[in-house]
Amino acid sequence: MAVEQTDYEEIPGVILTDRNAISDFVKKTKAQDILNWGRKNSLWFTVNAMGCCGVELLSTGMAHYDTDRFGIIPRNSPRHADVLIISGYVTKKYLPALTRIWEQMPSPKWVIAFGDCAISGGPFYESYSTHQNVDQIFPVDVFVPGCPPRCEALIQAFFELQKKIEAKQDRGTEY
Amino acid sequence: MDANTMIDSLSTQFPDAVFDTKVESKIRIFAKVKPENIKDVCMYLKGNLSFGHLCCEFGIDFPDRNEIEVVYVIGSYDHSVVLTLKALLPRDNPEIESVVSVYWNASWYERETYELFGVKYLNHPDLRPLVLPEDMLGEWPLRKDYKGFPNKTAKNLV
Numbered sequence: 653m654a655v656e657q658t659d660y661e662e663i664p665g666v667i668l669t670d671r672n673a674i675s676d677f678v679k680k681t682k683a684q685d686i687l688n689w690g691r692k693n694s695l696w697f698t699v700n701a702m703g704c705c706g707v708e709l710l711s712t713g714m715a716h717y718d719t720d721r722f723g724i725i726p727r728n729s730p731r732h733a734d735v736l737i738i739s740g741y742v743t744k745k746y747l748p749a750l751t752r753i754w755e756q757m758p759s760p761k762w763v764i765a766f767g768d769c770a771i772s773g774g775p776f777y778e779s780y781s782t783h784q785n786v787d788q789i790f791p792v793d794v795f796v797p798g799c800p801p802r803c804e805a806l807i808q809a810f811f812e813l814q815k816k817i818e819a820k821q822d823r824g825t826e827y
Numbered sequence: 828m829d830a831n832t833m834i835d836s837l838s839t840q841f842p843d844a845v846f847d848t849k850v851e852s853k854i855r856i857f858a859k860v861k862p863e864n865i866k867d868v869c870m871y872l873k874g875n876l877s878f879g880h881l882c883c884e885f886g887i888d889f890p891d892r893n894e895i896e897v898v899y900v901i902g903s904y905d906h907s908v909v910l911t912l913k914a915l916l917p918r919d920n921p922e923i924e925s926v927v928s929v930y931w932n933a934s935w936y937e938r939e940t941y942e943l944f945g946v947k948y949l950n951h952p953d954l955r956p957l958v959l960p961e962d963m964l965g966e967w968p969l970r971k972d973y974k975g976f977p978n979k980t981a982k983n984l985v
Binding site for chain 1: 980
């Protein structure tokens with residue numbers, strides 16, 4: 653659900669483009685490897701604690717695990733973040749807010765489904781008020797099962813995401 | 828004042844509105860009340876019998892009796908008796924007077940009972956859904972004949 657792109661205003665002395673020719677060209681060259689190396693080593697994530705797994709998400713960002721050494725830093729604004737961690741059940745009321753967070757994040761961006769609730773609904777898999785099959789709404793790269801998964805599992809998920817980005821297999825960018 | 832005198836006082840004050848009273852123990856009493864008198868009964872309970880604390884308020888659906896019960900559990904800060912007050916409403920058009928003007932904390936209870944059971948509270952100051960999204964209004968998910976549960980569309984079951 654991208655914002656519809658309108659024609660740019662005429663600015664004197666400035667030439668603007670609405671095409672991706674440069675980035676499309678770069679994707680075919682070795683320069684993309686360097687870009688991806690930079691991206692995979694600065695996976696900042698949104699602090700978006702949605703359920704009980706959110707507690708694990710918060711502790712992962714704390715000093716004990718020291719994820720800063722991998723470039724994984726919690727950010728309080730989705731506009732600073734690269735990774736959206738869906739850390740709980742998505743209720744029908746919350747889905748618009750979550751979609752808005754996702755749209756506020758600048759590309760390139762990735763999604764991790766953290767915990768059983770985000771993957772399948774968990775204990776709420778038959779519920780009337782939760783959204784089923786969140787992976788059909790967001791391009792989920794890594795699923796982390798567990799109820800809740802441990803902080804180490806989340807760090808492992810980031811490593812898997814880094815491997816995917818390095819191999820250009822992630823769903824954040826169209827290669 | 829003990830449980831028996833409280834029930835007697837309530838029955839004497841509202842001989843027509845209060846019925847099926849029951850004293851289960853020294854601290855638990857039960858009564859049924861006619862829906863149109865609920866506010867008067869609550870005002871009397873709060874003013875004269877020092878039932879100052881509405882612990883909870885919820886609905887129960889009885890499809891076979893074609894009724895929805897609205898249950899008020901009322902406690903007190905001055906004595907140890909807890910009163911369970913029930914009002915029986917017709918299932919096709921459940922309407923009852925709001926008690927927010929007596930117990931202010933009933934506001935969210937009534938909003939939740941409204942969104943889950945469809946009980947319409949008359950003269951409620953702000954009757955809109957509490958936790959459900961607006962577009963689910965009218966489905967009344969906690970009624971027994973609700974069709975949306977269980978929702979069997981989930982994949983990826985862990």
